[in-house]
Amino acid sequence: MKTRIEICKICGLCYGAQRALDLTIEQAKNRKNVVLFKQLLHNKYTVDKLLSLGVSQKDKLEDITNKDFVILRAHGEEKSTYNYLKSHQINFLDCTCPNVLNIIKHVYIKNAEGYKILIIGKYGKESGQMHPEVKAIAGWCENPILIEDADDINKITSDNKKYFLVIQTTFPQEKSKIIINEIKLKLTKLKKTFDMVDTTCQAQLMIKKQSLELAKKVDIMLVIGGSNSSNTRELYYLLKKVCPTFFVETKEDIYNLIKQKKVISGQYIGLTAGASTTKEEIINIKKILDAL
Ligand code: SF4
Missing domain, CATH: 3.40.1010.20 (4-hydroxy-3-methylbut-2-enyl diphosphate reductase, catalytic domain)
Known part of the structure; x- marks a missing residue:
């Protein structure tokens, strides 16, 4: 047979990753000292290809100088990263996926409105390593509650009046649905205000x-x-x-x-x-x- x-x-490649890759290649063709801040995509093949175009990678902010042109990857970055780059007059191109930027925008606004932010995402409970997107989102609000499984719902106390939930774009939907139902039950019992936006990536x-x-x-x-x-x-x-x-x-x-x-x-x-x-x-x- x-x-x-x-x-x-x-x-x-999804459109967010493709966009980040295309933008990086365009920069690599047109200027020197293009530096990826951390691995652009979780894919060695692509990163090796970019390195062969003369692009380098730095994993620590302190290693970046203002001679570098920095690429911020599709996963997003914490507010403190932008602050560091700006305060050190370092030029950068933000390749954060528009879906992740949308989460960050929601979290930033709701945090300012006094909501406690809940983030369903892989914060390292199972793998020991926080997913970069979760780290980025968490970096735009004050002490968010990170939830990876139903047990983490115990972290929700009655200290706050209102809660706002977002979901890591690539978090398994079958798991997030169960967790969301339990969060809703708990917050209803506690008579708290609850709002959310489903940010699972289509x-x-x-x-x-x-x-x-x-x-x-x-x-x-x-x-x-x-x-x-x-x-x-x-x-x-x-x-x-x-x-x-x-x-x-x-x-x-x-x-x-x-x-x-x-x-x-x-x-x-x-x-x-x-x-x-x-x-x-x-x-x-x-x-x-x-x-x-
Ligand atoms: S949010 Fe979706 S489109 Fe954006 S980078 Fe992640 S998987 Fe790709």
Whole structure:
């Protein structure tokens, strides 16, 4: 039987990540000393490509000088980062995704109106590392309450009159729905004012939806992307429940899967990728599979 390979209809770089990448490449072509403040995308392939264009990366604000032209990534940044750059007369380009900017705007306004901010997001309870977007959002309000699971709802006390909730754009929707219901119950019991805006990103929801459809039809699924990408890992765990699924970060990973006979000739193979994976990477993996 002939090997069949199908690429998911919606997968790979979301518009926020694509925008950040395009803007960075444009700057790299037109000026020197372009510096990424931390990894632009959670994807080594893309970062290596940018480094090959002469772009460098600095992870600490103190290492940046006013000779640098700084790129702020799509995940967003805390208010203190902007303050630092401005006070040190450092030029920068803000590539924060418009969806994240929208959350920051809401949080900033509601905080000023006296609301206690609740953020549903991965603050490191499970992974030990706070997601950069959560860190950015938290940096625009005073002592927000960070919630990663239902247990964290215990952190909500009756100290404040009104609460405002936002959600990390890539937080799993099935989990956030449960948490939101419990928060509403608790705040109703406490007779508190509650308001929220659903800030779950539709782009990554569409990738999940289309990938699930594909996973139901194929023999195996390959999820392409960086192992440090939260949304790519989510996608992998989701699809694993539906059919045999393998994570592919590099070309070596796919060669290993072929060697281990997990990927074999004659299979119907589905390819998908997280929101920080470029089309080029997907095509590179497909080319290897085409030779099966
Ligand atoms: S996943 Fe959504 S919120 Fe995050 S960068 Fe992409 S478009 Fe923006």
